[in-house]
Amino acid sequence: MTKSSGEDPRKTDVKVSLIGGHRLGGATLHERTVTASLIGGADIDLTDIDIPDGTELRITKLSLIGGVGLTVPRDVRVEVRGLRLGGVKDDGPSEPGGPTVRIDAWGLLGGVAVRRG
Numbered sequence: 001m002t003k004s005s006g007e008d009p010r011k012t013d014v015k016v017s018l019i020g021g022h023r024l025g026g027a028t029l030h031e032r033t034v035t036a037s038l039i040g041g042a043d044i045d046l047t048d049i050d051i052p053d054g055t056e057l058r059i060t061k062l063s064l065i066g067g068v069g070l071t072v073p074r075d076v077r078v079e080v081r082g083l084r085l086g087g088v089k090d091d092g093p094s095e096p097g098g099p100t101v102r103i104d105a106w107g108l109l110g111g112v113a114v115r116r117g
Contacts, residue, residue: 021066034060041066041110047073047117051099060104067110068103074116076101086111 012032015022021040024033026049035042042061051057051073061068067086072078075098080088082105092114105112 032058036062039065043069045071053098056100058102063107065109068112071115071117078114080112082106088112090114
């Protein structure tokens with residue numbers, strides 16, 4: 001991910017809400033992001049950023065109820081970890097190398113849906 005400012009790329013972004021989800025765009029994310037809510041999902045769009053090969057973006061989603069909708073470029077590898085009642089839908093590349101987005105989804109209800117842009 002390219003950043004034009006002098007900010008620390010290892011910074012962790014934290015988004016918290018009681019009720020309601022989060023909509024996150026690639027230009028506003030750093031290499032690590034945590035989003036937490038009691039009820040509400042996360043809609044994350046990473047199609048407008050350049051993620052260099054070998055880079056790993058880590059997104060952690062914590063909620064009782066709420067899933068993750070992730071949109072990434074076609075060549076990005078997505079790894080989903082965590083514990084939740086809900087499936088994972090992703091038909092993307094599984095080859096090693098290239099950029100990687102890792103989703104750690106923790107919650108009772110809610111799946112992870114990956115869309116390719």
